[in-house]
Amino acid sequence: MSLLQPVFDIVLGLALLWLAWRAVASPDLFRGIVLFIAFGLVMALVWVRLDAPDIALAEAAIGGGLTGALLLATLARLESGGGAGTGRGKDRESEPNDE
Amino acid sequence: MAREPGGEKIVNPNPMMSNGNNCQRLFRLLLGLLLAVLAAGLGYVLSSLPSPAPGLSKPVAEHLEASGVSNPVTAVLLNYRAYDTLLELGVLLLAPLGVWSLGVAARHREPLVDPVLDMLARLLVPMLILVAGYLLWAGAHAPGGAFQAGSVLAAAGVLLLLSGWWPGPAFSGLPLRVSLTAGPGVFLVAGVALMFAGGRMLEYPPPFAGALILLIEAAATWSIGITLAALFAGGRPVAGPHR
Numbered sequence: 408m409s410l411l412q413p414v415f416d417i418v419l420g421l422a423l424l425w426l427a428w429r430a431v432a433s434p435d436l437f438r439g440i441v442l443f444i445a446f447g448l449v450m451a452l453v454w455v456r457l458d459a460p461d462i463a464l465a466e467a468a469i470g471g472g473l474t475g476a477l478l479l480a481t482l483a484r485l486e487s488g489g490g491a492g493t494g495r496g497k498d499r500e501s502e503p504n505d506e
Numbered sequence: 507m508a509r510e511p512g513g514e515k516i517v518n519p520n521p522m523m524s525n526g527n528n529c530q531r532l533f534r535l536l537l538g539l540l541l542a543v544l545a546a547g548l549g550y551v552l553s554s555l556p557s558p559a560p561g562l563s564k565p566v567a568e569h570l571e572a573s574g575v576s577n578p579v580t581a582v583l584l585n586y587r588a589y590d591t592l593l594e595l596g597v598l599l600l601a602p603l604g605v606w607s608l609g610v611a612a613r614h615r616e617p618l619v620d621p622v623l624d625m626l627a628r629l630l631v632p633m634l635i636l637v638a639g640y641l642l643w644a645g646a647h648a649p650g651g652a653f654q655a656g657s658v659l660a661a662a663g664v665l666l667l668l669s670g671w672w673p674g675p676a677f678s679g680l681p682l683r684v685s686l687t688a689g690p691g692v693f694l695v696a697g698v699a700l701m702f703a704g705g706r707m708l709e710y711p712p713p714f715a716g717a718l719i720l721l722i723e724a725a726a727t728w729s730i731g732i733t734l735a736a737l738f739a740g741g742r743p744v745a746g747p748h749r
Contacts, residue, residue: 460649461579468657
């Protein structure tokens with residue numbers, strides 16, 4: 408038990424760094440968003456390990472859930488070429504030039 | 507898709523490819539160096555912090571009884587630093603205003619007519635509302651509170667929007683606006699009313715502190731949930747029949 412916890416913490420920290428790097432460096436936007444959601448969930452675990460369950464709850468709900476949903480909705484709009492606006496966003500090319 | 511994370515795919519319209527690449531490499535090297543310096547500095551600062559960190563946890567614990575709640579986090583957020591939380595709710599109100607100023611909400615795709623999703627939404631939405639209510643109530647003595655409850659409520663809203671429900675014109679007018687402003691509104695009214703009652707702004711008298719916090723948090727939960735769901739809908743609602 409005494410050895411398990413530090414090992415778990417190190418794995419958690421490394422996973423967090425790796426997910427963050429992959430989320431930023433991924434050329435595919437969809438994959439980046441999914442990695443960001445995974446990052447939020449692992450971050451929630453890290454907050455639990457740091458004895459901050461309040462922040463863990465908020466991180467899981469907002470960082471892992473809602474921000475991911477917002478980003479996915481944005482991606483859907485980017486790909487459909489439209490946008491929320493009636494005028495704005497229409498001037499964007501229909502094919503996204505970022506992958 | 508299986509590209510290296512280095513991201514060598516920045517398109518360089520410059521015909522002098524090699525020159526551009528060299529420049530880019532130098533830039534990356536410099537950036538990496540600066541980041542390493544930053545990381546080393548942060549590491550040094552972190553390692554030189556006093557080990558029993560001087561904090562405010564002792565005064566917080568000492569005055570917990572007067573705060574009206576037994577969860578120190580809620581006590582700090584809704585009582586000791588209530589002013590900060592009020593301003594935070596104000597920021598949260600600004601977010602949908604910014605989104606609304608960009609354009610009209612449009613369903614960006616046809617709703618999926620999927621019996622499984624429909625059933626799931628019917629099962630999950632009441633449960634999410636229940637969980638939000640529990641988190642709000644539990645915030646007084648355990649981890650939880652308005653922000654957590656509000657985001658769970660917003661998750662229910664997002665699920666509804668995804669499964670094809672769309673607020674009708676009856677909801678997108680005044681009720682929506684009242685919902686968005688209820689949290690900061692109730693907070694502000696409570697703060698100012700306390701001023702007229704003889705105290706300072708947001709200075710809760712200890713016998714009513716618990717009830718006041720619950721009232722403010724309930725309004726804030728509703729507002730946060732509706733705000734985040736409105737952000738997901740994107741754009742201001744159209745009055746009248748949907749275009």
